[in-house]
Amino acid sequence: MTRIPHTLQLTPFHPRTAPLIRGHTWRRWSGHAAASVYDWTHEHEYAAIRNAAALLDVSPLHKYRISGRDATRLLDRVVTRNVAKAAIGQVLYTGWCDAAGKLIDDGTISRLGEQEYRLTSAEPNLRWLHRNAFGLQVAIEEVSQALGALALQGPLSRAVLNAVAERPVDGLKYFRVMDNRIAGTDIQVSRTGYTGDLGYELWIPAAAALPVWDALVARGADYGLTPAGIWALDVARIEAGLVMLDVDYQSAHRAMIEAQMSTPFELALDWTVSFDKGPYNGRRALQAERERGPAWRFVGIEVNWDSFEALHTTVDLAPAVPAVAWRASVPVYRAGSQVGYASSGCWSPLLKKYLALAHLSAPHFDPDTPVELEVTVEHQRLRAAAVVRKLPFYDPPRKRA
Amino acid sequence: MSRAYDAIVLGAGADGLVAATVLARKGRRVLVLEEAPEPGGTLREIEFAPGFRAAPLAADAGYLTRDVLRATGLALPAAVSVDPTVVALGEGPPLALLRSPGPMAAALLPHSAADARAWPAFAARMAALAGFLEELCRRAPPRVAGATLRERLGLGQLALLYRGLGRAGMVELLRALPMPLADLLDDSFESERLKGALAGIGVMDVARGPMAGGTALNFLYRQIGIAPGVFGERLRLQGGPQALTAALVAAARAAGAVIETGVAVERLLVKDERIAGVRTGAGEEVGSSIVISSLDPWRSLLELLGPEHLDTEFIDAVRNIRFRGVSSRLLLALDGLPPLPEVAGGPAGAWLIAPSLRYVERAADAAKYGRCAAEPMIKLRIPSLWQPELAPPGRQVAVLHIQYTPYALRESDWSLARDAVADTALARVERHLPGFTARVRERVLLAPPDLESRFGLREGALSQGEMMLDQLLFMRPVPGCSRYATPVPGLFLCGAGTHPGHGLAGQSGLLAVKKGTVPF
Amino acid sequence: MTNRYDAIVIGGGHNGLVTAAYLARAGRKVIVLERRELLGGAAVSEQVFPGFTFSVFSYVVSLLRPEIIRDLELARYGLQILPLESTVTPLPDGDYLASWNDPDLTRREISRHSPLDAEAMIEFGRLMHHIARSVKPFLSLMPPDPTSLSLRDLRGMLKLGGHLESLGSERFHALYKLLTMSSADYLDEWFECEPLKATKSASGIIGSFLGPRSPGSAYVLLHHYMGEIDGAFRAWGFCKGGNGTVSNAIAAAARSWGAVLRTDAAVTQVLVRNGRATGVALETGEEFTAPVVVSGLDARRTYLELVAEKELPDELLEQVRRFRFRGSSGKVNLALSELPDFSCMPGIGPQHRGAFSISPSVDYLERAYDDAKYGGFSRRPYMDIVFPSMIDPGMAPPGAHVASIFVQYAPSAIDGGWTPARREAFGDTVIDTLAEYAPNLKSAILHRQVLTPADIQEKIGISEGNIFHGELSLQQLFFLRPAAHWAGYRTPIPGYYHCSSSTHPGGGVMGAAGRLAARAILEDA
Known part of the structure; x- marks a missing residue:
């Protein structure tokens, strides 16, 4: 029998998500078919993230179950955070580096037991984990297919979960994970997400994916629960200042030249780099970088609206802002010379600002530094006044509360 | 720490002893730790049957460069010149490899x-x-x-x-x-x-x-250091390979180095990402900011030092070193001199069963598929001809080098294969030297796993890393780390696993210590 | 006298044509003399059976230099390279391993066999890309003579050293490993999946007399990655109309600049007067004169057959005699009533637009080599099968198909010599082996053409039928190709040049040797 796959890989929620998509707006995400947007536009989906509750299928994430005597040792060898210090039930956001301290990927580690973890990542990392496991007693199991994942994000996400799940999630603190049950299925709920808002991620056995989805959608209707695609997510994550692999940085394992690689310091992930643990990949290089200070920095850029508008007025146009977040390399200038580049940007419907995420070289990355962002107006490359901002742009107290 | 030295050398083979001697002659306090009961490394003799001894891995003493001789002040016993060096057996008359080109041409x-x-x-x-x-x-x-x-x-x-x-x-x-x-x-x-x-x-x-x-x-x-026209033999000393060990030990001790045998090192101690000493199997911690290991790179780096101190990319490089021991030694106690073919000159250094290129190649084919050669290449030597003390009076000792017998067997395992390999080899020898097997009183086969356990040779490979172009020079032991220093300050490597590899006794030990390489 | 030219090129193979085209472009009056009735040498398309066109010998375009495509405007003259999208390796257990043109699809497929390898592929590809970029300058570099102290050679060596140093140690070591290791060992460092390693290492043994476990076989792994980096993306592909189109396009370019291309003109001798090449003589006795004579034939014929030994220094003769050809591959061309239906992937589908590789394991390839090493053809050969009519329907009548099967090993020096019976036995072995994977094959065969190294030598002249004009082993590359001191396209006879694949950078339908030879000739003028 022929086994040539006919379509992209489908997530366990595909039977439910497919009928919702109205404009055939599929895109690829790690070889999977993923919705860019379900509705005609993503405005309502974005609004749900900030105003009610949004349900996102994030199953294409790579997931690994790591267990065995040396599970902690393995992770502490690989990632930059201190894993041994994490409590059971805690979730860590962290990156991991090669020997030169260049970031390979980033993701979360959920400590599920004394020596049991779940690692999520954007790209496949099984081989890197195996290479690092040399000499260690540890089992590394890829559970990407076995485990579906849903992100339930938004101010009402807690209320939705409480209505659907057997155990209330009121006590679940920020970056903690708990066992729970929905529609008779054992799942795990972590208080994590990629929106910078109150939100949860649900880790669901693939076989039980549909009942869980159905239960969430059925009860969620009362709370304005809306399935949302990548476009909505992209706007939210830019507002939250969250870095994205292959958009804002390249993996050290994929980049063609060193200049294309980034360190955690350059990506403003200083807080994820621990020096109070034993040797790990990149430690020596990171220590040296910490001492000399990073050459680059990942920052927010806020475009000066008056300047932006004026550039349009001269050609008799109203300022046009991109409805969908862009992912491109856009030069950033200061006093006439290029000092860096923005890698994503969008109009923030919430903040009513034109925002971008950018890499700026030293010493131009301090907050409030005046810079200029290249904008294209009527086929002309122009520069709009902008200012460096500390990330995140948007950080509601409910995220952690 | 119960005691401390300026430097600790792991392994008392030629490389380790030369490194220790050179350091001690520079006034450093040096401790040499050897796991085996006696020094010598691959030169070491063992008693394989009551009253019968042989150095299974050393047909000769290899080659000593003038640099090693000068740096150690070694006092060597006289050399013995064997002619023919090798007698090649096959169907028809044997071919003797003679030392001088004229007679050799005549023999051809x-x-x-x-x-x-x-x-x-x-x-x-x-x-x-x-x-x-x-x-x-x-x-x-x-x-x-x-x-x-x-x-x-x-x-x-x-x-x-x-x-x-x-x-x-x-x-x-x-x-x-x-x-x-x-x-x-x-x-x-x-x-x-x-x-x-x-x-x-x-x-x-x-x-x-x-x-x-x-x-x-x-x-x-293999021709390095040999006179033109001589093949299959290097420096042969009176007293056998053991004589070189004795001279090296004497030189090291004279320079003030301390040599302790029967001491296994279990772990290298690292403090603040620098070498701090060693811990022995008995639990003793000996301090030193310098450790020079003549053990193979895998053992030194991945077992004694431990992967936690190394970058993943570097660990991969060490794991990629190919060792691939393929030869076994069959040690034979003979109750007298076996019948040997008449050749011009004195007794031969060795008798070789490698009758054609295709024969050797076919024997090698087996190893590619994880099998022992059905028709192996065999080199026979009878060291007791020059060292009568190796056997009781009137008796002889023979060593068969049998190739190809890979370390990792695919369809069998060595507990089952040993006898078959010995039988096959003896049958082969008997075919070319009728009457040989009748002389055999006892036999001990050292297959690659035995060489690993008894001589500390990973996969039974004398080379401590296959000596092919991609694992020599700046690629040895791993690319970018060929100048004896390792990524961990204070840890240095020497031994066959480093440049220039097996066969040049003590040279890597000398180069590892030589000015600039070890910071003194 | 009409037989007077500025330059004569012996042999209308693709390198000879490239040299001729470049010389003509530079304003020289050039004639190409080809023994056969058609141009192209090993890059020809022939209607072997009525209605069925075959790329009889070489059958894919891999490394044709993009600068040649641009300089000679080959697209204008009909060169069109169509994608060869996939490689499917059928396995004895009924499964298969495939790689497709889509990275996600390939990753998913390889993950089925080994998730680790699926990831390794990506990093491996990146490394190969880097190494290919490091090697690329060598392809258009005239090899200096490392034993010479002439200014030109010293400068060349210095440039070389500078380039190697500029790679940095990591890439240099990677390149060095690739040059010196066996493909099996090299791939073992990256992959665990047997068919994956075997299929990749198969590209390392093509045209050589080495097994995948012999050091020196890793280098050719690089070739697959070369085409992707130098501005001619998808250079690895199938030429519309067969590989003869490559030759015809070059020929058309040469003609456009006035070159004369003559077929049925077998050169038997290079005329040398007072130590200088002055022209050539044909089998018919006809003579052509020119101050420049270029041999597009392999090194053995260039030095040992076309000129008298006395014209050449002993050391060169000795080196050429030791230059190893040892053809090791054969070819089976089939006219088919229907496409083979592979049981591992039943039906006709996209897989038929790519290659099938019979390379289930490294041991399989190594055993195939063992047979050849001892003087027989492989009882279970490695095969690379493509169906050109699936890519270019014009190659066969509607509904019918052609298959091109590259086979290794078939040693030129087979025990007892190649006889018609042995050739057919070889052909039967190929068909029998393939039929195990595609049971309808035998009944689909309308015609078959079996080419052994002896046939290749007889038909297109290449010594011992070596498709690369001499093994591409390290000791026969760069400044040792075909002989030290004489690797720079010049020969000891002034006016006599060498442009065949026996010179740097060697075989494959690359054209680089022809271009560099033209450069040397124009430099000397």
Whole structure:
């Protein structure tokens, strides 16, 4: 029998998500078919993230179950955070580096037991984990297919979960994970997400994916629960200042030249780099970088609206802002010379600002530094006044509360 | 720490002892730790049957460069010259490899007139090429990028030596390095017996057949330090290989080094990412900011040091080192001298069963598929001819080198295969030397796993890392880490696993210590 | 006299044509003399059976230099390279391993066999890309003579050293390993999946007399990655109309600049007067004169057959005699009534637009080599099968198909010599082996053409039928190709040049040797 796959890989929620998509707006995400947007536009989906509750299928994430005597040792060898210090039930956001301290990927580690973890990542990392496991007693199991994942994000996400799940999630603190049950299925709920808002991620056995989805959608209707695609997510994550692999940085394992690689310091992930643990990949290089200070920095850029508008007025146009977040390399200038580049940007419907995420070289990355962002107006490359901002742009107290 | 030294050397083989001697002669307090009950490493003799001793891994003492002799002030016993060095057996009359080109050419005449004519030039060419290789071996490997001015000058010097080979020699060297040995021999000779014998000598202990690329280099490497025209034998000392060990131990002790045998090191101690000493199997911690390990790189780096101190990329490089022991030794207690073919000259250094290129290649084929050769290449030596003390009076000791018998068997395991390998080898020898087996009173087979456990050779490989072009020079033991220092400050490597590899006794120990390499 | 030219090129193979085209472009009056009735040498398309067109010998375009495509405007003259999208390796257990043109699809497929390898592929590809970029300058570099102290050679060596140093140690070491290791060992460092390693290492043994476990076989792994980096993306592909189109396009370019291309003109001798080449003589006795004579034939014929030994120094003769050809591959061309239906992937589908590789394990390839090493053809050969009519329907009548099967090993020096019976036995072995994977094959065969190294030598002249004009082993590359001191396209006879694949950078339908030879000739003028 022929086994040539006919379509992209489908997530366990595909039977439910497919009928919702109205404009055939599929895109690829790690070889999977993923919705860019379900509705005609993503405005309502974005609004749900900030105003009610949004349900996102994030199953294409790579997931690994790591267990065995040396599970902690393995992770502490690989990632930059201190894993041994994490409590059971805690979730860590962290990156991991090669020997030169260049970031390979980033993701979360959920400590599920004394020596049991779940690692999520954007790209496949099984081989890197195996290479690092040399000499260690540890089992590394890829559970990407076995485990579906849903992100339930938004101010009402807690209320939705409480209505659907057997155990209330009121006590679940920020970056903690708990066992729970929905529609008779054992799942795990972590208080994590990629929106910078109150939100949860649900880790669901693939076989039980549909009942869980159905239960969430059925009860969620009362709370304005809306399935949302990548476009909505992209706007939210830019507002939250969250870095994205292959958009804002390249993996050290994929980049063609060193200049294309980034360190955690350059990506403003200083807080994820621990020096109070034993040797790990990149430690020596990171220590040296910490001492000399990073050459680059990942920052927010806020475009000066008056300047932006004026550039349009001269050609008799109203300022046009991109409805969908862009992912491109856009030069950033200061006093006439290029000092860096923005890698994503969008109009923030919430903040009513034109925002971008950018890499700026030293010493131009301090907050409030005046810079200029290249904008294209009527086929002309122009520069709009902008200012460096500390990330995140948007950080509601409910995220952690 | 119960005690502390300026430097600790792991392993009391030639490389470790030379490193210790040179350091001690510079006034350092040096401790040598050897796991085996006696020093000597691969030169070591063992008693394999009551009253019968042999050095299973050392037919001779290898080769000592003038640098090693000078740096250690070694007092060596007299050398013994054996002629013929090797007698090649096969169907028809044996072929003796004689030391001097004239008689050798004469000995070749019955086999091939053309080969007899080609012999002197071949011998001279090989000697010239080996001479250049010796110069490479005398130096620490060149660095590709970031070489210092002095290293560049050294490279310039090598370039001059290279030019010294002359136009034809320069071409020959470039051609020969990556070549299959079979092609190199086919270029000069037609006699299968001669080609088989030279091929056998060339690929001895190499996990490849003579038709594999790069084996010409193995052949040339073995010619380093030998007089032109001599094949299959290096420095043979009165008293056997053990005599070299004795001289090295004496030199080390005279310089003030402390040698402790029967002490296994269990772990290297690291403090603040620097070497701080060693912990022995008995639990003793000995302090030192310098450790020089002559054990194989895998053992030194991944077992004694531990992967946690190394980058993943570096660990992968160490894990990628190919060891691939392929030869076994069959130690035989003989109740008298076996019948040996009549050849001109004295008793031969060894008798070789490698009757043709194809024979050797076929034997090697088996190893590719994880099997022992059904028709192995065999080298027989009878060391008691020169060292009667190895056997009780009237008795003899024989050592069979049997190849190819890979470390990792695919369809069997060594607990089952040992007897078969010994039987096969003896049957082969009996075919060429009728009456031989009747003399055998006891036999002990040391297969690659036995060599690993008894001599600390990973996978039973004498080379501590297959000596092919991609694992030599600046690639040895791993690319970018060939100048004896390791990523952990204070830890240095020497031994066969480092440049220049197996066969040049003590040279890596000397280079590891030589000025600049170990910071003193 | 009409037989007077500025330059004569012996042999209308693709390298000879490239040299001729470049010389003509530079304003020289050039004639190409080809023994056969058609141009192209090993890059020809012939209607072997009525209605069925075959790329009889070479059958894919891999490394044709993009600068040649641009300089000679080959697209204008009909060169069109169509994608060869996939490689499917059928396995004895009924499964298969495939790689497709889509990275996600390939990753998913390889993950089925080994998730680790699926990831390793990506990093491996990146490394190969880097190494290919490091090697690329060598392809258009005239090899200096490392034993010479002439200014030109010293400068060349210095440039070379500078380039190697500029790679940095990591890439240099990677390149060095690739040059010196066996493909099996090299791939073992990266992969665990047997068919994956075998299929990749198969590209390392093509045209050589080495097994995948012999050091020196890793280098050719690089070739697959070379085409992707130098401005001619998808250079690895199938030429519309067969590989003869490559030759015809070059020929058309040469003609456009006035070159004369003559077929049925077998050169038997290069005329040398007072130590200088002055022209050539044909089998018919006809003579052509020119101050420049270029041989597009392999080194053995260039030096040992076309000119008298006395014109050449002994050291060169000795080196050429030792230059190893040892053809090791054969070819089976089939006219088919229907496409083979592979049981591992039943039906006709996208897989037929790519290659099938019979390379289930490294041991399989190594055993195939063992047979050849001892003088027989492989009882279970490695095969690379493509169906050109699936890519270019014009190659066969509607509904019918052609298959091109590259087979290794078939040693030129087979025990007892190649006889018609042995050739057919070889052909039967190929068909029998393939039929195990595609049971309808035998009944689909309308015609078959079996080419052994002896046939290749007889038909297109290449010594011992070596498709690369001499093994691409390290000791026969760069400044040793075909002989030290004489690797720069010039020969000891002034006016006599060498442009065949026996010179750097060697075989494959690359054209680089022809271009560099033209450069040397124009430099000397």
